[in-house]
Each structure stands twice: as C-alpha cells, then as structure tokens.
Amino acid sequence: MLVNEENNMNTTTQRKPLIAGFMSLILPGFGQLYNGQLNKGILLFIGFTLSVIPLPTLTLWLPAVFTLPLLIISLLLTLSIWLYAIINAWKQARLQPGYVPKAWQQPATYIGAFLIAMLILSITTDYVRSHLIEAFTIPSSSMLPTVLKGDLLFADKRYNCPGCKHHAQRGDIAIFVYPNNRSWYYIKRIIALPGDRVSIKDQTVFINGQALTQSTAQENDANLVTEKTETSSYQVRWSKNDALTMAEMTVPAGAVFVLGDNRSASNDSRKFGTVPMMDVVGKARQLWFSYGEDGVRWERLGEVVK
C-alpha cells in the first residue's frame, strides 16, 4: 500500500489549464489529448474537419441559392467546435490537478499527432479549393453588368474536368487560366464551343450563322443587349459608338471562344484568341460579397450568377 502511494506520488503531474487550452487553440482536440481524453480528442478533430468539408460539398448538389447560407452555417459550426475544444480542454485540465499520465502520452505521440493533423488539414484544403469550390474576387469591369468590379463569388470547381458532371456550355460564366500569363485567372462568358463558327457584326454575335441578340435597350451612352443561348439568357453592354466587327472564325477542337459581357471594354478571345478547354477550371456560381466606391452593395449578396 505504501509502495503504491509512493509510485503514484512519483508519476502524478498537474494538468495545466492554460497549456490544455492553448493546445486546443493550435489544433482542436489536441488539448483533450494532453488531458488524456484520446477518444474525445480524435472525435473533436474529426468533427472540426468534417464541418469544413461536407457542408460546402453538400451545397454543390443543391441549387446555387443555398451556397452562401450553408457556407455561413458551416463556418459558424466550425468556429463553435474550435471554441468548445478550447474551453473544454481548459476546464477538464482544472478538474485534474493530480493526473497520472497514460503510457501513450509521450512527446513523440504529441509531435506525431500534430504533424499528421497538419498534413490532413493541408491536403483537405488543397483538395477543396482545386476540386470542389473556390472563392474569387473580381478586380475589373469586363463582365459588367453581370459581374461588377469588387464582387466576390464562389466558383464550382467540379466543372469541365474528366468525370465531372458539368461540362462547358455556351452562356456559362467560366473562370480560366489567362493564355498570355498562366499565373492569372480570367472570368468571361463562354460564347462558342469547339467547331462552332463565330462572328460579330453591328454589336450582334453570330454562332453558326444564328444571332444571339434577342432585344436591345438604351442606357445613357450604352446599349444593353439581351442575348440568348440554348441554356441561358443574359444582358451584355456595348458602347453606343462601338462598331467592332469580327470576321467569321471556327473555334478549334479542344478550345472555347470567350467574351466579356462588357463588350466594349473587355480583353477576351477577340484579342488573345480561343482558350484551351483544359484551362477552363470553374464556373461562377453565387456572389457572396460585393463592394464598390459607395461601400457594400448589400442587394447583390447571395445573387446567383447567370
């Protein structure tokens, strides 16, 4: 009995609440590991990781209008789990002043768990951004009036890739690698697909001899032209004095012809040529923030991009 008490005295160490809380701040569930709650630590880490991934993934299978609300819920849930992990680790450590460390609580275990968790988070982050959903900011007015300078939007990255459900279609607002500088992304509307014949005359775009123009409205010094493809209808803007003409060309195989909706102020396929299909990486989905010279454009938040 005396021997047992002596052993306990030698192996008992105090759990420090600040260290426990700080460890869960570094990594949700890490403080629970320090407190000897292995299962709880693992569950918290898994819960934290899943709250960042499944909800955003789920939004992609729902109508685009649900993207922003679900992503906000997902963000709040993630932050709640993180906060809970910190407070719980701190409280639990306070309840264990005389704690006997378990056999697995060695420095190597903590270092290994930390490195593995960091690797998981890093891989998951890259996967989500490159294969599922990514946010973009728009620094130019080339897509006016559909997308304004200062808009922030989500793009669906499950687009135009092998095995992807969504393939490039005429009328899609696509994000692609700029052919003249591969470190830049551009956002433009896909007008013509491989094999299509495209030409422009008198502010009218023709695809395979058929005009896209449905109607024209006047706005100060510009014409607002409504165009229609098989799947979408949208408005584009031409300056009134713009008389640009483009001779008919055929889009080569494996490429698309893109135009900015602000036809008189856009650097697009009329200047840099067609875009290789493999460089089209995403499709604009929903605006999640918008700001301009007059401040936040609240009315645009959550607007589905078409």
Next chain:
Amino acid sequence: MKHMKTQPPPMTDAQLDQLLATTGQLQVPDDFEQRIMQEIASLPETTSDIKGINHWWQLAGLLGAGIPGIAQVISFIFSIWSVTSAG
C-alpha cells in the same frame, strides 16, 4: 456430473493482518518510518532540474508549433473564403 472447483473467498486486510500476526513475521522495526523518510529525503535533486529542463523544452515546442498550427487551422477554416483574383 461436472465437478466445479470452488475458490475460497478473498481475505480482507484485517484477516491478513491477523494471519501475519500469528506467524510472528509482522515485526516492524521501531525506526522504520524514520529510515524510510530519510531515504525519500535523500533522493537526488537532479530530478527536479531535469523536470524543469523538460518543462522548458515542452513550452518551447508548444510555442514553436503554435504559430504554424494556428495559421494552418485558420487557413483551413477560411479555405473556402480566401479569394483568388480573376480579372
């Protein structure tokens, strides 16, 4: 019919003390407690030094992991919200 082995019930501490008293083996020396305490007091002081050094290493490791850890967690949480420019 099977024969089942029956084990005697475990002895209590009082019964054990009583049994040892009958054998005369439980003769604790008078200075037993004093000798034990002397042994405990003479434990090398270096253990506390080692504990102190370990403590500082642990703190240094924790703080060293803290910056990349927090940065990674924040980058993970806001991975979907961090924007790329598309002109």
